[in-house]
Amino acid sequence: MTVRHALLGILSQRPGHGYELHEAFEALAGGRALWDVKPAQVYTTLARLVDAGLVKRTASPGDGGPARHVHEITDAGRAEFVAWLGEGVHAEHHRDEFFLKLVLALTTGAADPVGLIKTQRTTLYRDLHELTARRAELVRSGDLAHELLLDKAIMHTEADLRWLEMAEARLGDMVECPLSASPPKRRGRPPGREEHEAPAGEAAGNNKGASSIKESDPCRS
Amino acid sequence: MPIVETKGLTRVYGEGSNAVTALDAVDLAVEPGEFVAVMGPSGCGKSTLLNLIGGLDAPTSGSVVIDGRDIAHMSEAEVTALRRRRIGFVFQFFNLIPVLDAAENVALPLVLDGVKAAEAKATAIEWLARVGLQDLAGRKPDELSGGQQQRVAIARALVTDPALILADEPTGNLDSRSSDDIARLLKEVSVTWGRAILMVTHDPRIAAHADRIVFMRDGRVVDDTRIAGAQEARDAMEKVGLL
Amino acid sequence: MSAQVTLAIRYLKGRRLRTALTTLAIVFGVMLLFGLNGIIPAMVQSLQSSMIAASGQTDLVVTSASTGLFDAAVADRVGTVEGVEAATPVLRVPVALAPGRYPVGMLSIIGVDPATAGRVRPYPVAEGRFLSEEDAKQDLEGGEATKRPAVVLPASTASALGLEVGDTLEVPSARGVARLTVAGVLKMPTAPGNEEAYMALPVAQALLGSGDRVSEVDATVKAGVDRAEVTRAVQRALGSAYRIGGVEPDSSLFASIKLGGFIINMFGVFAIVMAGFIILNTFRTVVAERRHDIGMLRAIGASRHTIFGMFLTESLVQGVLGTALGIIAGWWVAKLAMAGVGVISSDLLHLSIGRPVFTPGTWVLAIGMGVGVTVLAALVPARAAASITPLEAMRPQAGDRYEKAATHRAWWGVAVIVLAVAGLLSRDTTLVGASSVVFLVGLALVTPALVRPVTDAFGRAIEAVFRREGGLAKANLTRNAGRAAVTASAMMVSVAVIIALLGTFTSVFDGFIGYIDKSMGADFLAVPSNLLLSTGTVGADAALVTAVKSTEGVGDVATLRVGRAAMGGTGLQVIGIDPVAYSKVASFEYSEGSSEAALARLGTDGAIMVNGIFAAQQGLRPGDTLRLETPAGPRNYTVVAVATDYLNAKLATAYVSQAELEREFGVTTDVAIMADARPGADRQAVRAALARTVRDYPQFALYDTREWRDLQVATFRQVYGAMYVMLFVLAVPSLLALLNTLAIGVLARTREIGMLRAIGSTRVQVRRMVIAESLLLASLGTALGMLSGVWLGYSMVDAMNAVGFKMPYYFPYDGLAIALVIGVVFGVLAALVPARQATKLDVVAALRYE
Structure with a gap:
């Protein structure tokens, strides 16, 4: 729950109104263009934090307008925030939507995988174009923190593009044996090969057989 | 009207069984002020394309039309003059004359074109200022960093007010930070000064500065995409990892 | 300034060391060409001015076709020709003054007829008086100052001799030292170094022992009369035995000076051609870079x-810079050389030489060759540069495409060599000289094709010394065979020239020493110190030889007399000998088909011997008949032998009996006396006695022959010393060529050397690699140079033999040794700087080098 901890972090500096918190979050994340969090989401999250006793809400002395609430972090909230800082963050790049599209296009035949890749590349390049343009603006304004954030985004996009190129280059191989790596069938290897394997454990057999298979089988090399 | 247009541009090196088709019937048009990146694996023909457009090499067949004239029908002197006045070159290895200082290097195309030395130098210093090097006009190339040298080379490419800049891996020999600077400078060249740029690169990050990317493989154009479109990019960004 | 000029100047400035080295090569060439050419005209001019002094001041000058003296009465015949205003006889003979007596070595004795001289030429008097008819009656023997004959000197001569009106001038004469009183000083311009003394004709005739004969008749043409017409009339009146026009200088002497000039020019041209090679090489590399x-x-x-x-x-x-510096350096070389040569020439030739003379031709030659060769040498690389397509800028360096062209060029080279060999075999000196240049050019063309095989051969030797680096060095050389070949060619040319010239010199030296031993067999010699018998020597009359013969302890005596004749318009000296007396004290170097027996036949009527040069010039063989223009008219002779004596080996010479010389040439004075000591006599005592006898004749120097031989050898050595210096200067450009090539090679391989260092080569190994390469290159050039040098030297000596200088071929062991030393020393020396450059290389920077 990233937004929740970020709000704790903001509150740990000083108390604030709901809309102030929304603005502070946007400034932290690099603006609406980079991470668009709706005010409603901020209010809902704040309510949950109050429920959890991490934040307490007090009415502010209104200056003629409608009454507003000021949020303040509790000691428990501070502890939660520090604990969050101390945790590592998993990248989880393997949960990839485009990958799913590509494999499904291959298995179902519902779309042309080559066209898919082309579209994806265009998309990624447009992203990259946008990111580099934005980064250029940040360089001009001297916002180093968000420049670094954009560098991260740019680098990941570059990596995605590189992967896309690799996927494109090996698309033919994937078409030949798209299912060999498919978990539901649980076949492991094509039939007939088991005769040559030593009766030892699967892992050992894999290692031994690897050298003989590598050169001929595109699915394994 | 496009500033440059190729039709069925083909270049074959060698003969008979040794023949290698470096470029295979490429049709490409670049509009004024457009920033086009050409990408592809090495040996895909992207440098050959650039050389043919620059009149450095002659096509086996097809045509290169610059300013409405086919350079295949020009004499060598005319092509040389065209290079001098309408095309600016930026190379990977900066290619500055080591014995001339920055201002003299920039002034060189003008001097070669017969412009008076003082006038050429004044124009050169103007352009050096535009690429941010006004203070280094008197330095020799070996007293400049790689990025600075490439800036000088870009100023030199611009000094004759060309309509088209041809850049061959302009950042290929630079560290990533300088590369970024140079790419942004090229972007500025197309946006602020309205020059068309045809740039060969293998670096996606540099290519991303362009308006359009042409992908080549085995001497053919396999994809030609416009990537500058603000809204689509924003949409795409939401999908790709930033949410 | 246009773009190319700016770029050119910037590039030159950017590579200062290379620019300096290349320019230096041009400087050397131009310096040699300009400096040496400044010396030759100076010598020729001094000679000319001493010989033909003021001949241009009269309308007509009549001389004998024999180039010798003739009857004074001819003047009267000229005077009666229609259109001639006045004619006067003149006796003009250059005379060597007694060494050390005056600051001037040579003086022209000019006898004029006081009665008629003034009608032909003005003699403006500055001080004292001009000659009068009274002076013609004075006796040379007059002992008292008042009765001495008068002499009148031009102002410049008077000041050169340090004499004033009333002083006494001492000149050698046929009868011993003659003393004359300076009666007047003339306001007359004379050429520098050309001193003149005017005296009454009978006085001069007595002084020179020339009887009633004169050397020329000067005449003026009546105003308004066509001079050419009068010239023809005079010619008709006198017949073909006389020539009308300026006085002809001694053509054979001029020929030898011109030959010297030609050889010296070859030095300069060689040096410039080498400079051309160096420039070509440098520019090719520059273009590649x-x-x-x-x-x-x-x-x-x-x-x-x-x-x-x-x-x-x-x-x-x-080219312009190098030529300008070369001209400045050449001027200094000439000035210094003149100081050195001046000493030799005034000792040897009694010729005072003035300042270096730079003729317009010399300027044109120096500037034309200096700038021309530089630009020409750059032409091919420049064209190659212009043909580089822009596309190549983006490509990595292309490999050398030289090998194919090299084979192609090698065949041209073979053709050129064949042509040159034909020239060398022609045995004609001029052709041999020219062919030797062509030969070297041909070799230079062939060299690229020889690089690989020769390098392979030497590679083994080098690899024995530099076991690890030798292979790499060899590979480097053969990889760029063209560059290696050009460098080796420069080295080859140097070495070849050194060996060829050393071989030739030594052969000439040996040959001449042989002449001395044969023809100077007598124990004592009284000879004119200038060694040229027919020029500037006042003979001695019979009194001297009689005195010599009667000197205590003297045995056999033989003398040489000299007259002048012409054959087919070419002058020659005619030496008179007494066949019987001569054979007792000396001998000749006989050429093929001739022998000692011929000497006895010389006494018979119409017999003549000719020396090698003359025989070669005229194609004479024993038994041939030849027609000489003698002062008494044309006369036929039969050649009895081809033979040469030492004193006259350098000039076209014929030998007749003294009786014949007296009859046909009217010569009775001796110009050289050779005497043997009687067996058992005390040599020292005889010498001392002879010295007393000869003392009155300062034109003669008395020598013990052994001592004289040593003196000759020493003189030769002196000349050789100068030659060695010149050879060294000639070799220096090849050092530059080596240095240049190696430096460029290191530069071009910066990246490679960086890689070698990166994978673990030590600095020492890199240095050894460069030195090994240098040594290979040097040995390639030296080997080719040795071969061609030996062959060239042989051809030159062969040509000398053909010309009549009979001499043995000397195999130039010392030249080969010197060449070897130069090869190795230069090889190491040239490698020093580039090797240091290579070892000091920053590895990281080198690997990044583009």
């Missing part, structure tokens, strides 16, 4: 013309 720059320049819009112009401008700047 700047390929990226050139391609880029072309890409941004420089035309081929601009690139071509840039290189030509660079060469032009270097």
Whole structure:
């Protein structure tokens, strides 16, 4: 729950109104263009934090307008925030939507995988174009923190593009044996090969057989 | 009207069984002020394309039309003059004359074109200022960093007010930070000064500065995409990892 | 300034060391060419002015076709010809003054007829008086000052001799030292170094022992009369035995000076051609190095013309700079050399030489060759540069495409060599000289094709010393065979010239020493110190030889007399000998088909012997008949032998009996006396006695023959010393060529050397690699140079033999040894700087080097 901890972090500096918190979050994340969090989401999250006793809400002395609430972090909230800082963050790049599209296009035949890749590349390049343009603006304004954030985004996009190129280059191989790596069938290897394997454990057999298979089988090399 | 247009541009090196088709019937048009990146694996023909457009090499067949004239029908002197006045070159290895200082290097195309030395130098210093090097006009190339040298080379490419800049891996020999600077400078060249740029690169990050990317493989154009479109990019960004 | 000029100057400035080295090569060439050419005209001019002094001041000058003296009565015949205003006889003979007596070595004795001389030429008097008819009656023997004959000197001569009106002038004469009183000083311009003394004709005739004969008749033409018409009339009146016009200088002496000039010019041309090689080499490398720059320049819009112009401008700047510096250096060389040569020439030839003379031709030659060769040498590389396409700027360096062209050129070279060999075999000196240049050019063309095989041969030796680096060095050389060949060619030319010239010199030296031993067999010699018998020597009358014969302890005595004749318009000296007396004290060097027996036949009527040069010039063989113009008219002789004596080996000479010489030439004075000591006599005592006898004749120097031989050898050595210096100077450019090539090689391989260092080569190994390469290159050039040098030297000696200088061929062991030393020393020396450069290389920077 990233937004929740970020709000704790903001509150740990000083108390604030709901809309102030929304603005502070946007400034932290690099603006609406980079991470668009709706005010409603901020209010809902704040309510949950109050429920959890991490934040307490007090009415502010209104200056003629409608009454507003000021949020303040509790000691428990501070502890939660520090604990969050101390945790590592998993990248989880393997949960990839485009990958799913590509494999499904291959298995179902519902779309042309080559066209898919082309579209994806265009998309990624447009992203990259946008990111580099934005980064250029940040360089001009001297916002180093968000420049670094954009560098991260740019680098990941570059990596995605590189992967896309690799996927494109090996698309033919994937078409030949798209299912060999498919978990539901649980076949492991094509039939007939088991005769040559030593009766030892699967892992050992894999290692031994690897050298003989590598050169001929595109699915394994 | 496009500033440059190729039709069925083909270049074959060698003969008979040794023949290698470096470029295979490429049709490409670049509009004024457009920033086009050409990408592809090495040996895909992207440098050959650039050389043919620059009149450095002659096509086996097809045509290169610059300013409405086919350079295949020009004499060598005319092509040389065209290079001098309408095309600016930026190379990977900066290619500055080591014995001339920055201002003299920039002034060189003008001097070669017969412009008076003082006038050429004044124009050169103007352009050096535009690429941010006004203070280094008197330095020799070996007293400049790689990025600075490439800036000088870009100023030199611009000094004759060309309509088209041809850049061959302009950042290929630079560290990533300088590369970024140079790419942004090229972007500025197309946006602020309205020059068309045809740039060969293998670096996606540099290519991303362009308006359009042409992908080549085995001497053919396999994809030609416009990537500058603000809204689509924003949409795409939401999908790709930033949410 | 246009783009190419700016670029050219910047590139030159950017590579100062290389520019300096290349320019230095031109400086050397031009220096030799200009400096040496300044010396030759100075010598010729001094000679000419001493010989033909003021002949241009009269309308007509009549001389004998024999170039010798003739009857004074001819003047009367000229005077009666229609259109002639006045004619006067003149006796003009250059005379060597007693060594050390005056600051001047040579003086022209001019006898004029006081009665008629003034009608032909003005003699403006500055001080004292001009000659009067009274002076013609004075006796030379007059002992008292008042009765001495008068002499009148031009102002410059008077001051050169340090004499004033009333002083006494001492000159050698046929009868011993003659003393004359200076009666007047003339306001007359004389050429520098050409001193004159005017005296009454009978006085001069007595002084020179020339009887009633004169050397020329000067005449003036009546006003308004066609001079050419009068000339023809005079010619008709006198017949073909006389020539009308200026006085002809001694053509054979001039020929030998011109030959010297030709050889010296060859030095200069060799040096410049080498400079051309060096420039060619440098520019080729420069073009290779700047390929990226050139391609880029072309890409941004420089035309081929601009690139071509840039290189030509660079060469032009270097050519002009090198030529200017070369001319300055040459001027100094000439000045210093003149100081040195001046000593020799005034000792040997009694010829005072003035300042170096730079004729317009010399300027044109020096500037034309200096600038021309530089630009020419840059032409090919510049054209190659202009043909580089912009595309090549983007490509990595192309490999050498030289090998194919080299084979092609090698065949041209073979053709050129064949042509040169034909020339060398012609046995004609001029042709041999020219062919030797052509030969070297041909070899230079063939060299590229020889690089690989010769390098392979030497590679083994080098690898024995530099076991690890030798192979690499060899590979480096053969990889760039063209560059290696050009460098080796420069080295080859140096070495070949050194060996050939050393071989030739030594052969000439040995040959001449042989002449001395044969023809100077007598124990004592009284000879004119200038060694040229027919010029500047006042003979001695019979009194001297009689005195010599009667000197205590003297045995056999033989003398030489000299007259002049002409054959087919070419002058020669005619030596008179007494066949019987001569054979007792000396001998000749006989050429093929001749023998000692011929000497006895010389006494018979119409017999003549000729020396080698003359025989070669005229194609004479024993038994042939020849027709000589003698002062008494044309006369036929039969050649009895071809033989040469030492004193006259250098000039075209014929030998007749003294009786014949007296009859036909009217010569009775001796110019050289050879005497043997009687067996058992005390040599020292005899010498002392002879010295007393000869003392009155200061034109003669008395020598013990052994001592004289040593003196001759020493003189030769002196000349050789100068030659060695010149050879060294000639070799220096080849050192530059080596240095240049190696430096460029290291530069071009910066990246490679960096790689070698990176994978673990030590600095020492890199240095050894460069030195090994240098040694290989040097040995290649030296080997080729040795072979061609020996062959060239042999051809030259062969040609000398053909010309009549019979001499043995000397195999130039010392030359080969010197060449070997030069090869090794230069090889190591040239490698020092580049090797240091290579070892000091920053590995990281080198690997990044583009």
